Amino acid sequence: MNKVRIGVLGIGRGKSMIEYSRAADNAELVAVCDFYEPGLNALKKELDNPNITYYTSFDAFLNHPMDAVILANYATEHAPFAIKALNKGLNVLSEVLPVQTLAEAVELIETIERTQLVYAYAENYCYMPVVTEMKRLYEKGVLGTFEYGEGEYIHNCEPIWADITYGDPTHWRNHMYATFYCTHSIGPLLHITGLKPVSVVGFELPYGTRAERMGKLGGMAGIEMITLENGAVIKSIHGDLGKNSIWFSIYGSKGRLESAREDALLNDVERIYVSVDPEEGVFSNDIQTYEPKTIHHEKAKAFGHGGSDFYTMYHFAEKILGRPADTIDIYQALDMFLPGLYAYRSILNHNQPINIPNLRLKSERDLVRHDHACTDLKVDKEQVLPCYSKGNPEVSPKTYQALKEKYESKHQK
Template sequence: MAGQKRIRVGVVGVGRGLSMGTRGTLELVALCDTWEERLATVGETLGVETYTDFDAFLGHDMDAVILANYFHEHAPFAIKALEAGKHVMSETAACHTLAEGVALVRAVENSGLTYMFAENYPYMVFNQEMRRRYQKGDIGEFKYGEGEYVHPDPPEAKLGRSCGWDHWRNWIPSTYYCTHSIAPVMYITDARPVKVNGFVVPFDHEDPSMCLTAKVQDTAATIICRMNNGAVLKSLHGSLRGHGNYVRIHGNKGLMENCRHGDKMRLRVWKEPWEKRKGEPTEVVYKPDFPVHHGDATRAGHGGGDFFTTYHFANAIRTGEPPYLD
C-alpha cells in the first residue's frame, strides 16, 4: 500500500465510525455527528473538520463517505452522498425497508460510483480460508450451510450500548440483524438467497438480560434460506446464551467449519474415510493466516474484518471494480 494516493474520506458517526476511517490509505478529513460534545473533542484531537449538518458535511472536499450512523438510517444518507458525487461504504444494515433497498440500488447504478456494504464477518481469517478452499473444490459443491452470530450481554452492557427507549437496538425486529451470520456463507460459496423463511425465539420475560433493559424485540431469530444453487442455509442470530460466531459449510465431498472449542479461529476440514484420496487425512484442524496483510489484519477489530472492509473499499475506488459486497 506504500506510495498509493490516499483517499480522502468523511465519516458519519464518532463512535463506531472512528475505527473505520483511519486505516490503510484512507485519509480522514471530516466528521459528522449530532453528538456535539464528542464530535468537538474528537475533531480537535484528530485535527479534522466537524459538522452536525449532513448536507454541509457533503460539501467538504473529499472522495468518499463512510456511514456509521444508526442501523436503520443508512440508505437515505447513502443516497444523498452518492448524489453528491461521493463513494460510499455503509455499515449494516444497508436499508431499513424494501423500498429503501430499491432506491439505494437505483442510486448506486445511476451514480457510477463505488458502494460497499461494510459487513465485516466474511473477512475473519477462517472464513477467508474457507473461501479459498471452496474455490479450489476441496469439499465439492455447496449443499448446506450454517451461520451463527450469538451475542448475549448482561443488562448493564445492553443499557450502556442502547441509551433511550427509542434506540434502534431496543426495537428492531430480531430477524433484521442477520448479515453477520448469512454473509460469511455467501462469501465462501458465492451462493445467494432466493427464498427466505424466518422464525423468532420470543421475548423471554424471565430472562434478566432482556426484562431489565429497554428492549422489546424478541430474543433471537432463525432464518432458513434456499440458495440460488439449490443449497439450504440456516442462520441463527440474537441474544441466546453461548456467545460465539460459527460458520459451517457442507459440500458433497467434505465439510469445513471453524472450531467451537478452544481457539475458535481454527478451521476444521473433514473428509469421509471412504471418500478421501489415499494418504489424505480424514480430519485436519489448523489455524490459518490471512491471505494478505496478516499483521495489520490481526491487530484490527472483529477478527480482522475491520481491516479488510476498508482495504477492499479503497481498492474498489481505485480500480473501478465493484467490491464483493456491493
C-alpha cells in the same frame, strides 16, 4: 489519485474506520461528522490534526472536498444517508445494515446504478481470517458442490445495553424484530459460496426476562432456514442468547469446512477445521486444523473483529482506486439482508415459506417499490409492524430510566 479522501459519519462505530484512514497507505481521513458535539470535540482534541474538518451537519459534511463517505450511523438509517451521499457524487461504504425497508432497497439500487459510483457493504464478518480461508478453499474446489451451511452470531448484549441504547426507549435496537440483524450470520455463507437466496422460513425465539430487563421489544433471537438457488439450504441464528457464539460450518460434496466454536478453546474463533475427501466417493478420515493468516494479517490484527474491520476499509479504497478488490456490492448486501426481512414476514404468517425477490431485476423491484413495512414508526405509520409477533410487550418506564442512569453514571465521570 494515490489515496482516497475519506469522511466518516459516526464517531462510535466509526472509530475503527477513522483509525484505518489515519494509518492506511490507500486512504486519508479528511472529515468527520457526528451529531453529538461533545464527543466530536473530544475526538478533535484526541486526533490533533489541522487537516481534518469536523461537522455536526451531514449536509455540510457532504460538501467537504472528499472522495468517499463511511456510514457508521444508526443501522436503520444507512440507506437514506447513502442515497444523499451518492447523489453528491461520493462513493459509499455502508456499515450494517444496508437498508430498513424494501422501498429503501429499490431506491438505493437505482441510485447506485444511475451514479455508477462505488457502493460497498461493510459486513466485516465476511473478512474474518477463517471465513476468508473458507472462501479460498471453496473457490479452489476443495469442498466440491455446496450442499448445506450454518452460521451463528449470538451476542448477549445485556451487559452493554445501557452503553449502546443510552436508556432511550425509542432506540432502534429496542425495536428490532428477531430476524432483523441477520447479516453477521448469513453474510459469510453467501460471500463464501456466491449463491443467491430464493426462499426462507423464519422462526422467532420467545420474549424472555432478559429482553424485559433490556427494554427490548423483540424476540430473543431469530432463525432463518434459507434455500439457495442451487437447492442447498443454510441455517442462520442470531440474537441475544445467554452465551456468545461466532461459528460457521459449510458442507459440500467432498466434506466439511468449519470454524472453531467460541467456547471450544478460549478465544479460538480464528481456527479452521478442514475435513474433506480428495474426490467425491473417495473417503478420508483426515482432519486438518490451523489458524489461517491473511495477506495483511499483521496490519489487520490491530483492528477490531479479528482484523476484519481492516479489510472492509482496505478493499473499499482499493476498489475506488481501480485495483482488484473483494467488496460486497449492493446486490449481495441485499442477498444477505432480505432473508431476515422476509423471515419475519414468514413468522407473522405462521412460519410459512416466503420467496425472496431478486432485486437485480427491475420487474421484481417494481413489485416492492412502495413497500415501507418495518417496525420504525418514523418511516410509515400505515405499514408499521409489531416488534414481536405476538404483539409488542409492555416495558416499565423504570427499566429505561435505570438504563439511562447507568449510562450517565458511566459516561459523565
